[in-house]
Amino acid sequence: MIKPRTPAGVLELLPREQIVFQRMLDGIRATFESFGFLPVETPVFELSDVLLTKTGGETERQVYFAQSTGALEKQEAGMPEMALRFDLTVPLARYVAEHEHDLAFPFRRYQMQRVYRGERAQRGRFREFYQCDIDVIGKDALSPRYDAEIPAIIHAVFEKLAIGEFTIQFNHRKLLRGFFEGLGIEGERQDLVLRELDKLDKRGEDAVRATLMEEGFELSADTADRLLAFSRVRSTGHADALAKLDALGAGTPQFEEGRQALRDTLGQLQAMGIPESRYAINLSIARGLDYYTGIVYETMLDAHPQIGSICSGGRYEDLASHYTKSKLPGVGISIGLSRLFWQLREAGALAMTAGGVDVLVALLDDDGFADALALSQRLRTAGWKVETQMEARKIAKQFQYADKAGIRVVVLRGENERGNDQVTLKDLRNGEQQTVALEQLEPALHAILGSGK
Amino acid sequence: MIKPRTPAGVLELLPREQIVFQRMLDGIRATFESFGFLPVETPVFELSDVLLTKTGGETERQVYFAQSTGALEKQEAGMPEMALRFDLTVPLARYVAEHEHDLAFPFRRYQMQRVYRGERAQRGRFREFYQCDIDVIGKDALSPRYDAEIPAIIHAVFEKLAIGEFTIQFNHRKLLRGFFEGLGIEGERQDLVLRELDKLDKRGEDAVRATLMEEGFELSADTADRLLAFSRVRSTGHADALAKLDALGAGTPQFEEGRQALRDTLGQLQAMGIPESRYAINLSIARGLDYYTGIVYETMLDAHPQIGSICSGGRYEDLASHYTKSKLPGVGISIGLSRLFWQLREAGALAMTAGGVDVLVALLDDDGFADALALSQRLRTAGWKVETQMEARKIAKQFQYADKAGIRVVVLRGENERGNDQVTLKDLRNGEQQTVALEQLEPALHAILGSGK
Incomplete structure (x- = not known):
């Protein structure tokens, strides 16, 4: 035994969680x-020389x-x-x-x-996980207007998922690099500063400020303070975002280009x-990757800032130069x-009540079996998710099973109901039971289950 | 460059094919x-000692x-x-x-x-492929009535997929083994005969008959002929299925049990x-695996018998004894x-016309940009899949793009339409163009696209 x-x-x-996860996937799609x-969809595996064009690195x-x-068995030295x-x-x-x-x-x-990813094993770190990505790829060029469509899509996704209030925050690499230029920070030092500012959330202002003044950076206290003051800029509302951008003062051409793009x-x-x-500018957003060249996005759940960004991305120059x-x-x-799913579940922020199956058609006696089968098919045709009880058992056992399986309604027709063209429905959420005429079954079910088929 | x-x-x-594939997945689900x-859903990888409990074998x-x-890097001898x-x-x-x-x-x-699966590379043989499985698992016991529910599900699936006429065929292992018993074929010889009969489609009757009379089997010509006659039994219609079962004559208790189960x-x-x-008995169905113990199913597309079974399975005794x-x-x-998708595509039996995007909202001049954005959002809210043209280009170019991308309708509002509260729709399938009042947009779109949102 293994x-x-x-x-x-x-x-x-577990299935009751998978149903919620699947609903999120469906909503995003x-x-x-x-x-x-x-x-x-692409294959799970790629040829190693195709996938690993960039050598080295953490990835x-x-x-x-x-x-x-x-x-x-016949493995030779080198990469599989x-x-x-x-x-x-x-x-x-x-x-x-x-x-x-x-x-x-x-x-x-x-x-x-x-x-x-072969991550170190750690709570909430996964070696296999879903990513849900969108990209718009241009040939030769792509209008910056596509950058502004993305936050509208993020907005629609998280409205649909209904996991709470959220804020889409963005910044612009050209605004950042232009600001660095203005402070006399050029070339590779820009990348170092960018990566350091990206750690503000984790390390805090004091630690980042100290690092910026150390060897390798050698910024003056005044420059470090200006960088930190810049990265503190966050807007509240549309007019405030425009006002905060205006208040930044004049800058280099690159700075002005970034500012206009944000406007x-x-x-x-x-x-x-x-x-x-739902949206704000946040000039602390740097996104570690060198990859990005324009707008960069992060999305925060207002009630769960500790989760960090739940949807991130940005603009890049060239997708496939390799x-x-x-x-x-x-x-x-x-x-x-x-x-995201794991963290929301940990935070108790996911309702796991979503039942996968709407109706159990119960079976009280074997004479009613053909009737139960036909009834089940009828309810499926009407759009409900229906399981049929295949063996006559004590009705209490059937209710118990339906309850454990998360089924909302039990529908049953005993000898009486069959004799009188009736049907009985039991709503397991409140225990209420009603007997109605058979042709009233669909409206009665609809009243209990709503349109959420 | 790689x-x-x-x-x-x-x-x-390609995306236009992936849309069709996704629609099939959605319909099955x-x-x-x-x-x-x-x-x-389970992880793509399992621990090797858990996955490979059965040693050896082709799998x-x-x-x-x-x-x-x-x-x-630190790999030692043995299994990863x-x-x-x-x-x-x-x-x-x-x-x-x-x-x-x-x-x-x-x-x-x-x-x-x-x-x-590390299959040998061959046309139509895949090393990565989708399986869509259902199973009903009982604890200690599972009513045979679940066996009879499965063909109803197969029926519903292929009605939904609408890939042509199909026939669900089934047989019963107990009928088969009972018939072998009656011919004096017992024990391990039953498994050998079962596996040989499973090759009838591939090898043909003559070759199988010859093998059955060879060493290892040593069946008489008469016994071999009876096996082949039995395996030729196929029904056409419900009454014929019952009549063909009746016509098999009396058998061992196991045979009778299998016959009653099929009835x-x-x-x-x-x-x-x-x-x-949609259903028939086919007593040639053996299914190679020893695993099955009761009913076994195969499903054939009537117009494409060469594809073989597109949906197979059966009843087993014990799922998880390991x-x-x-x-x-x-x-x-x-x-x-x-x-299945690959074979239908090869046979030209899949319509690839399903467009992923319903509407392109075109852009004739930059003054109309905000209007085009608002119009796009309005149509999304109404349930359509909508792409917005982000840059004003020649309208012919926009039609050309929409056509190449498989978009069905282009909606546009030039200066005239904006001045007169109107909107123009062009149906790319027939080239028809109409200008309607703005509030008539949704009904006009609905008339073109139908309810297929």
């Missing part, structure tokens, strides 16, 4: 589709390789032939480069699949009818759904 | 749920192992710690055994995920209103969706 267990670092759910994004240390039994995807961005780059001539640009794709984004969000409480000579600029976001 | 490409043996789709099945030769970079699932049945066994006390039995689960199944299908053209002492009998089926 102990049944999963590897460390995976999130396996429906929203992505409503904005005209097209589905892509590569975390890659999982896949090997068939045969390959394992295939590796599991560690994000959805590299597969997207490979996909767009490979299928470039079959795609219409700007190419709007969504992808919702699991990715794999345009704000205007576009207003034109799309996004409530002003695979094609075509220039493919883009903008995109990613939702790490497994982690 | 050539962007996927590993051999994977099925990667909705049907499984309508019969009260609950969702389960194990095809297993993929997963290793992190760290594990690869983790392996990719090669079906959904072993993960289900592990899941049910692991979570036994949190589940309500009979446990009805569906699972639709990809599985991995019960036929009766139950009739009670569920399944059209009799992981738990609890006896867990069950019945289930599996649809190999990637292979």
